[in-house]
Amino acid sequence: MPKPLKIAVYSGEIPSTTFIERLVEGLCSKGLLIFRFGLKKRKLDQLEHSFHYTYSNRLSKGLNFLKYSFLLLLFNVNDKRKLDNFIKAQLKNSFLLKVKYYPVLYHKPDIFHLQWAKGIADWIWVQDFGIKLAVSLRGAHINYSPIANLELAETYKRLFPKVDAFHAVSKAIAKEAAKYNATEEKIKVIYSGLDLKKLEFNSKSFNSNTSLNIISIGRDHWKKGYAYALDAMGLIDDQDISFNYTIVGVDNNEELLYKRSQLRCRDNINFVGHLCFSEVMQLVRDADVLVLSSVEEGIANVVLEAMALGTLVISTDCGGMNEVITDTKNGFLVPVRNSEALSDALKKVSVLSKDDYLELTQEARKTIEQQHSHTQMINQMNDLYHSVLKEALCE
Amino acid sequence: MRIGIVLPSVPAYSETFFVNKIKGLQRHGFSVVIFASSAGTKEFHLSKFKLAPKLKGSKVSIVFNSLYILCLSFVFQFKKSKRLYLLDKKDGVGFLQRLKNIISSYHIFSEPLDWLHFGFGTMVFNKENVAKAIDARMAVSFRGFDIGVYPLKHPSCYQKLWTKVNRIHVISDDIKELVYENGFGGESEIIKITPAIDTSFFNYEKELHLAKESRFVTVARLHWKKGLVYTLEALSILKSLGYSFHYTIIGDGAEKERLQFAIHQLNLEGNVTLKGKMEHEDIKKALEDADIYLQYSIQEGFCNAVLEAQAVGLLSVVSDAEGLSENIINNKTGWVVPKQSPKLLAEKLLEVINLDDEEKQKISKSARERVINQFNLTKQAKEFINFYE
Numbered sequence: 001m002p003k004p005l006k007i008a009v010y011s012g013e014i015p016s017t018t019f020i021e022r023l024v025e026g027l028c029s030k031g032l033l034i035f036r037f038g039l040k041k042r043k044l045d046q047l048e049h050s051f052h053y054t055y056s057n058r059l060s061k062g063l064n065f066l067k068y069s070f071l072l073l074l075f076n077v078n079d080k081r082k083l084d085n086f087i088k089a090q091l092k093n094s095f096l097l098k099v100k101y102y103p104v105l106y107h108k109p110d111i112f113h114l115q116w117a118k119g120i121a122d123w124i125w126v127q128d129f130g131i132k133l134a135v136s137l138r139g140a141h142i143n144y145s146p147i148a149n150l151e152l153a154e155t156y157k158r159l160f161p162k163v164d165a166f167h168a169v170s171k172a173i174a175k176e177a178a179k180y181n182a183t184e185e186k187i188k189v190i191y192s193g194l195d196l197k198k199l200e201f202n203s204k205s206f207n208s209n210t211s212l213n214i215i216s217i218g219r220d221h222w223k224k225g226y227a228y229a230l231d232a233m234g235l236i237d238d239q240d241i242s243f244n245y246t247i248v249g250v251d252n253n254e255e256l257l258y259k260r261s262q263l264r265c266r267d268n269i270n271f272v273g274h275l276c277f278s279e280v281m282q283l284v285r286d287a288d289v290l291v292l293s294s295v296e297e298g299i300a301n302v303v304l305e306a307m308a309l310g311t312l313v314i315s316t317d318c319g320g321m322n323e324v325i326t327d328t329k330n331g332f333l334v335p336v337r338n339s340e341a342l343s344d345a346l347k348k349v350s351v352l353s354k355d356d357y358l359e360l361t362q363e364a365r366k367t368i369e370q371q372h373s374h375t376q377m378i379n380q381m382n383d384l385y386h387s388v389l390k391e392a393l394c395e
Numbered sequence: 396m397r398i399g400i401v402l403p404s405v406p407a408y409s410e411t412f413f414v415n416k417i418k419g420l421q422r423h424g425f426s427v428v429i430f431a432s433s434a435g436t437k438e439f440h441l442s443k444f445k446l447a448p449k450l451k452g453s454k455v456s457i458v459f460n461s462l463y464i465l466c467l468s469f470v471f472q473f474k475k476s477k478r479l480y481l482l483d484k485k486d487g488v489g490f491l492q493r494l495k496n497i498i499s500s501y502h503i504f505s506e507p508l509d510w511l512h513f514g515f516g517t518m519v520f521n522k523e524n525v526a527k528a529i530d531a532r533m534a535v536s537f538r539g540f541d542i543g544v545y546p547l548k549h550p551s552c553y554q555k556l557w558t559k560v561n562r563i564h565v566i567s568d569d570i571k572e573l574v575y576e577n578g579f580g581g582e583s584e585i586i587k588i589t590p591a592i593d594t595s596f597f598n599y600e601k602e603l604h605l606a607k608e609s610r611f612v613t614v615a616r617l618h619w620k621k622g623l624v625y626t627l628e629a630l631s632i633l634k635s636l637g638y639s640f641h642y643t644i645i646g647d648g649a650e651k652e653r654l655q656f657a658i659h660q661l662n663l664e665g666n667v668t669l670k671g672k673m674e675h676e677d678i679k680k681a682l683e684d685a686d687i688y689l690q691y692s693i694q695e696g697f698c699n700a701v702l703e704a705q706a707v708g709l710l711s712v713v714s715d716a717e718g719l720s721e722n723i724i725n726n727k728t729g730w731v732v733p734k735q736s737p738k739l740l741a742e743k744l745l746e747v748i749n750l751d752d753e754e755k756q757k758i759s760k761s762a763r764e765r766v767i768n769q770f771n772l773t774k775q776a777k778e779f780i781n782f783y784e
Contacts, residue, residue: 144652144656148651148656222653223653254544258543258544258693258694295656295657295660296660337660340738
């Protein structure tokens with residue numbers, strides 16, 4: 001039996017975001033050995049096949065440093081010397097770099113899978129020690145960070161050609177990454193996967209005579225485009241469409257508070273702070289329509305979840321959203337930065353018949369089942385890892 | 396007359412508004428003291444200034460310093476401290492907060508004053524009784540953000556103020572309305588004094604030559620309330636219609652990334668320059684190099700930058716946010732467009748670009764004249780003297 005692959009899934013922190021945790025879980029169940037390094041934020045149960053080498057406070061950093069300095073001296077002194085020389089050349093605090101790097105060097109995974117592209121300059125060195133580097137291309141790190149930060153754009157252009165494999169969350173982001181010299185053949189689009197058994201489809205009896213229950217979900221950030229959503233609410237209010245709108249994830253944003261205060265329909269608009277996943281899912285189930293007003297996204301997970309649950313989605317056509325939503329087929333797609341188009345779509349939804357609503361949401365569920373299942377994602381990721389190593393063998 | 400002005404920081408010389416107000420009062424024989432929370436600028440010779448006690452650093456040093464100041468106030472300012480303590484007590488302020496209020500107002504106690512004037516509404520919190528404690532009258536200025544945005548996060552934050560303040564200064568009629576909307580019941584007099592600019596500094600009669608390429612300019616912090624994203628969206632409509640233009644934004648701030656992304660996404664990279672912060676002298680030059688001034692704010696007190704643009708003879712297109720519709724008389728000294736609608740702004744810009752030269756000159760001239768006559772420093776100084784008398 002071949003030795004199982006050792007994969008480091010690295011996001012800097014443990015536990016990481018929901019979708020990275022889900023990825024780890026799936027990969028472990030595939031029999032891959034998953035190594036996790038970085039800062040421990042809180043306790044997380046170790047799954048079978050998953051190994052944590054973490055640190056938290058200053059003391060554990062120190063102990064970690066001592067342990068791995070010793071182990072490397074004992075078993076791999078040449079590599080340690082090589083890495084120390086590299087660290088010396090960096091401008092950063094070398095102790096912290098050693099705390100971060102030594103465990104990775106010692107455990108030497110077959111593939112180091114970096115989840116956030118921004119960190120690429122910190123990890124490109126792993127290739128000098130026979131470790132393959134895979135990088136995920138997700139939302140902001142590709143879509144706008146390098147536009148605002150030209151130095152980062154230069155770093156991408158310089159280092160992307162060296163990366164062994166890319167995982168792109170959408171076709172759109174793969175295209176965007178190509179602008180920074182990512183080799184196209186090395187990019188594989190793997191759509192985010194959902195555990196569909198946990199997200200059961202709910203056939204809603206949509207009633208166009210009751211007030212429209214609208215929801216948006218996402219963190220408090222300009223890229224979510226809530227300003228346009230509020231403008232759109234003002235417009236549908238002008239047309240006497242009765243509605244309730246809730247934004248979850250935002251509770252004290254000055255700009256949005258001000259914009260709401262300017263609207264006649266301000267009492268119908270609620271801002272709710274951070275909620276846990278199950279509460280959010282319940283709100284999505286209860287809503288008639290989920291609005292994604294973003295100006296930029298990879299593919300928004302919350303849209304996938306709403307589509308799985310049977311809640312109709314209106315989304316802006318940003319990032320990879322048009323790879324999931326086909327306008328008027330399984331949801332509505334509107335141009336970015338266009339509150340009028342958004343309000344038109346809301347108006348269309350408000351007069352849908354129960355049957356039309358159901359047809360759209362059933363289509364949406366089908367899309368998710370075909371394109372965004374958890375199993376599919378894990379299989380594709382597994383293939384990606386194997387193909388990287390196969391290529392290496394051929395070389 | 397002895398006036399004390401409470402500000403977040405000692406005004407820099409570029410903050411013409413305060414500097415000129417102070418100069419005007421002094422010329423009239425008033426004495427002025429500034430009470431600031433932080434120094435900001437190192438050299439300030441215009442008037443006496445006093446800094447609020449700094450309570451920063453480790454817990455030990457904060458406690459130590461607080462006790463020290465508390466001792467000083469009870470030894471040297473016993474009467475005023477006691478009065479403040481009792482007034483706060485009457486208002487139901489908690490014991491610890493009462494002590495804190497004494498500490499944070501200690502720097503004000505030692506000055507004999509006729510008026511204690513809070514330069515922004517937000518400077519007033521926990522100092523509502525200080526004027527009475529030192530036997531001075533109390534004035535507060537409202538300038539926009541403090542009454543338009545701050546109370547949204549802190550409802551009823553001025554409730555206590557309304558019964559204590561002797562005179563309220565607002566910079567526009569819309570701000571006055573907001574004061575009423577925030578629970579003011581006419582307990583004292585409200586006086587409007589609009590901002591003013593140094594019209595001699597902007598003494599420049601512009602030859603408008605709206606040639607092939609329109610040159611737009613905005614001077615603003617990169618802050619959401621300035622509506623710069625909407626402005627960019629309007630300009631992208633012009634671009635899609637084949638108009639050629641250049642837009643310069645002067646200023647820096649938290650929204651830079653958002654704007655950079657908008658410029659990229661709207662395909663305006665060749666049409667827009669983010670200049671960052673500039674010196675007053677350079678701003679003037681940049682204004683002189685432009686034809687149309689844009690101020691499509693979401694929220695705005697009055698906006699000095701629009702006054703300066705008019706003084707230089709630019710054509711101004713602004714939103715109808717609060718004081719802006721007073722700053723510009725629609726169709727006479729510029730154009731006022733309903734806010735938050737890129738489409739309407741784009742339509743108006745097309746209209747302005749396509750006006751004949753004579754009409755443009757007429758608007759530019761009336762704007763300039765109106766600013767010179769109505770928004771000059773001499774007039775403002777007089778109004779402030781009346782405000783206190």
